[in-house]
Amino acid sequence: MSEIKGRDIPPALQNPGQWRTMLFHGDDAGLIAERARAAATQVAEGTDPFRFITLSVEEHARLPEESAAMTLGGGRRAILVRDAGDALLPHLKAALAQPTDTLIVLEAGALSTRSTLRNWARKPTDVASIGCYPETGRDLERTIQTVLTQASHGAPPRLSSAALKWLAEHLAANRALVRSEVEKLSLLGSPGQTLSLDDVRAAIGDSAEGSVEQALLHGFAGDPQQADRLLDRALHEGAPAAKVTWALYRLIERLLEAAQLMEGLPAPGQTPGRGCTPMEALKQIKPPVFFKQQPLYAKALSRWPHKALLGLHKHAHDLELATRQSPLEADLACRHFLAVLAQHKGRR
Structure with a gap:
């Protein structure tokens, strides 16, 4: 197998003809679909139904038959197989046992390291595997x-x-x-x-209303129902747990910057300031807070003093470790953290 990563991916998508099978897998369903279709249509030179077909999960058993089919007018065929998983492997092996040059493109999801399909793909030299993960x-x-x-x-x-x-x-x-x-x-x-x-x-x-940051903001502001609803929407749209922890770190830093201004705390090497209101602080941090989000930021700042925000760094780190150590329970860990965040007693 050739594990294609980083800068090698665009050239591979432009010249997928060197492979017999291409496996696209990972956490970004949109990127998987985009790359898989690009590879298949590149070989088939478009979407001519005699050279390009798509098989749904209900049609996986047809893969050997379709792989052996001839084209009208010549040219190489490409088969895009949706929802590829371990159950596809017997049909895939049967298709590849036939003397045909049909390109089989597998559109999979997040395959674990124990996946039989993913592990099988490591052996043949004419199989390419491309991981598709959310970009940041x-x-x-x-x-x-x-x-x-x-x-x-x-x-x-x-x-x-x-x-x-x-x-x-x-x-x-x-x-x-x-x-x-x-x-x-x-x-x-x-x-x-x-x-x-x-x-x-x-x-x-x-x-942005459905973003991870918006869910976290409602958590900081003490609105558990809205926080959970928005987090559910963000996770449903494909946001991984890593994006939740990354957004959490960033939001803590933004709130810390504003809280420091509010409380007149000095930056290193500077004298203490006079302090200010939440709205005054939000106008000074960079980049400025979007006006629609300012009320939520202000409410969060009214509940979280600078000292409490500093203490959140350790909890954010613990969340990051938990999501990495138990990927299958990562979403649950994020939901639990957000619920605890929203139930915080407030400024003391």
Whole structure:
């Protein structure tokens, strides 16, 4: 097997013909679907039904038959197999035992290290395995820029640095949802026009309502029902536990910065300040808090003093360890943490 990672993935998707089978697996369902379809249509040179077919989970038993089918007019066939899992393996082996050059593309989900399909794929030399996991940080920023350019047919509006950073922090961890939201931005401005942070927030602000950060904010503000509802939505949309812990660390830092200003606590090497109100503090932190989120931030700050926020770092670290050590129970750990966060007694 060739385990294809990082920078080697785009070239592999442009030239998938060297493989007999390609396995796409991981936590980002949107990215899996996008890459699997790209590989299959590249070999089939489009979606001609004589050269490109899709098999649903109910049709897996047809894989050997479809793999052996001939094309009309020549060319290589590609079969995109949806919902591939361990139960597919007997049908896959039967298909590969036939003398055919059909490319079989497997669209799987999160396969554990004990998965028989994943372990089988490690042996043949003509099988490629590509992990598809949610992007964050610079990787996600590059994807946003690429999608915006594609949606604008090569002449996109520009994103300010603050707008790009905000998008990378707030978009759901699912390539399909990222693409859907970024494509909206291609309609906002003319080629070369710079879209500000306010422009972007106004365009996709509603999407941020279901973000992990929004769920955490409601937890900090003491609203367990809304926090759980929003976290459930974010997890359903594909946000992994790693994104929850990453967003938690970032939100703690944002609240700490505001709490420090509120309480007049000095930064290293500086004299104490005079203190200020929550709303005054929120206007000073960078990047500025979106006006729709300011009431939630203010309520959170009214419940969490600087000292209590500092103490949350250890609990956030414990949550991160728990989600890594028990991936199957990661969502439950995040829900429990959020419930405890929302039940905090408040400022003392």
